[in-house]
Amino acid sequence: MNTAIVTGAAQGLGLVTARRLAAAGYRVVLTDLQDVAEQAAAIGAPAIGISGDVSDEAFVEDMAARIAADFGGAQVLVNNAGISLIQPAEETTLDQWQRMMAINLQGPFLLSRAFGRQMLRAGKGAIVNVASVAGLGGVIHRSAYNTSKHGLVGLTRTLAGEWGGRGVRVNAVCPGWIKTEMDVKDMGSGAYDNADIENRVPMARFAQPEDVAEAITFLASDAAAFINGVALPVDGGWTGDISWDSLRLKTRA
Numbered sequence: 001m002n003t004a005i006v007t008g009a010a011q012g013l014g015l016v017t018a019r020r021l022a023a024a025g026y027r028v029v030l031t032d033l034q035d036v037a038e039q040a041a042a043i044g045a046p047a048i049g050i051s052g053d054v055s056d057e058a059f060v061e062d063m064a065a066r067i068a069a070d071f072g073g074a075q076v077l078v079n080n081a082g083i084s085l086i087q088p089a090e091e092t093t094l095d096q097w098q099r100m101m102a103i104n105l106q107g108p109f110l111l112s113r114a115f116g117r118q119m120l121r122a123g124k125g126a127i128v129n130v131a132s133v134a135g136l137g138g139v140i141h142r143s144a145y146n147t148s149k150h151g152l153v154g155l156t157r158t159l160a161g162e163w164g165g166r167g168v169r170v171n172a173v174c175p176g177w178i179k180t181e182m183d184v185k186d187m188g189s190g191a192y193d194n195a196d197i198e199n200r201v202p203m204a205r206f207a208q209p210e211d212v213a214e215a216i217t218f219l220a221s222d223a224a225a226f227i228n229g230v231a232l233p234v235d236g237g238w239t240g241d242i243s244w245d246s247l248r249l250k251t252r253a
Helices: 012-023 037-043 057-071 094-122 143-166 181-188 194-200 209-220 245-250
Strands: 003-007 027-032 048-051 076-079 125-130 168-175 231-234
Touching: 003 012, 003 057, 003 094, 012 027, 012 037, 012 076, 012 209, 027 037, 027 057, 037 048, 057 094, 076 094, 076 209, 094 125, 094 143, 094 168, 125 143, 125 209, 143 168, 143 231, 168 209, 194 245, 209 231
Parallel strands: 003 027, 003 076, 027 048, 076 125, 125 168, 168 231
Antiparallel strands: none
16 A cells, blocks of 8 residues: 655645545555644544654654654655745744745655655655645745745756656645635735635635645646646636736626
8 A cells, every 4th residue: 555645734735635645545644743643543544643843854754764664665745734924025034934934845855855765765656745826926925935835846846857767756736725724814814805816716716625635636646647847736727817807807707
């Protein structure tokens, strides 16, 4: 049985992705800073939960060693763990900036390095990084977040180039706004409302976690065997449509 690691799996997209991969036949390892034992138990054996900080090198290396000893290594890694920050650039503190980079970019690097070594030894594997449309363009008042996601897209493309010829594919999904706990928190700041997103997206709705989880599962699978180095928008057409809102809304029934 192939083993898939999913970070940020206590809730939201990470948890939905873990469930989807389990349904596809993977042994899923859920990891999060929060305790994930209950979520793993709900999925059922052979899913397991391991709690820890993905930006901590010692934790990542210890987890990789445990997966290697118990299961012979991982075949899939989903770097989903991430945090958000809505803050004008001139008010963003160094601590906020560094924490953003630690979770959103350093963590994926450490995990990709640790589990990538296992995949390279086996000559096969797939890594899927959860970036964002904010990794393909800029979003006002999100300088730290945007930079971390642009960096994640860059990491994706670099590792795809380095490792693709050795059997390890590395891709990213770039979701638009998803209805998750993170969105609830961000919307609670008053920065935007439902209409702001729905009016901007050609498909006139937020993404659901299941929409993105399906794309992740596809990129991780053998069905995507010749897809490597892609930053796939899963955004309902957000990045493809440069119309202004009033023009877009005229097209809707």
